[in-house]
């Protein structure tokens with residue numbers, strides 16, 4: 477039986493993605509070869525990466541002047557690659573969690589970094605508000621969705637400089653106003669594909685303004701010039717990404733994806749808020765992530781957490797243990813997770829409460 481998969485990443489992929497990937501591992505595009513054993517320079521794979529790139533542009537409505545890249549190294553590589561290419565002297569960063577602070581650490585290798593606000597004082601359970609971005613910075617970097625803490629910024633912030641964002645865990649869940657951005661990036665393993673590829677979307681005229689020499693592999697222009705084929709790209713994850721993108725398009729694109737995501741999140745947050753036993757960990761409901769729902773047992777029930785995880789496992793629910801830095805539970809409701817799985821989790825919460 478297929479499990480109800482709430483893992484935070486790598487995480488659930490659509491059945492469409494997994495089935496087509498499995499088929500292509502046996503026979504890719506009628507070549508009589510596995511997608512695991514074809515040249516990335518074959519015309520069949522070229523067609524895959526071309527269509528995947530076109531679908532990213534179509535689904536996210538990316539305007540002219542941006543380049544879509546498929547790179548290795550994970551989102552964590554972008555923590556250094558991005559400032560390498562875009563940070564001239566001074567950048568502003570918002571510290572909303574572990575990933576944000578990892579990005580800040582790397583950016584400091586390349587220039588002055590202003591951390592305009594941080595919610596570290598409360599273990600990142602809220603999104604800082606009312607911060608000011610200093611004038612004249614090269615860009616403002618933020619993390620749209622804080623996968624570990626379950627907070628999210630779903631509205632592009634209004635600042636007087638270009639935006640740059642790590643969208644690893646909520647890309648394809650909302651529209652993005654690209655006119656305000658110089659770059660976004662997203663590791664694939666949350667809402668797109670198996671681990672191994674990172675999607676980078678960068679404004680071409682934002683490049684070429686730094687004085688430092690950039691190593692060839694870390695220079696976005698290398699990969700732009702070669703259509704993400706300067707070296708061997710992660711062929712299989714890109715193939716799977718194409719399947720997910722086709723599936724997203726078939727569903728109706730971002731409006732339908734966002735509608736589903738909001739519906740799933742509302743269902744689970746309602747169950748948490750009306751519960752006797754559980755409570756959410758994010759302090760302001762406006763900051764709650766629709767991708768990663770973090771919750772714990774109320775003080776008086778906290779010794780039941782392990783029991784609840786076992787209770788869920790018996791019903792085929794996996795991956796709800798919270799990140800070690802937060803504890804409790806985290807249910808990741810990525811795009812591929814069917815609403816039926818959320819219903820099963822909500823029912824498990826009710827039933828568990830009824831037994832104690």
Ligand SMILES: *Cc1c(COP(=O)(O)O)cnc(C)c1O
Nearest residue numbers: 550551552575623642644645663
């Ligand atoms: C998972 C995640 C990362 C790390 O991605 P890697 O591909 O493992 O480097 C970075 N940022 C966010 C927001 C994430 O969710």
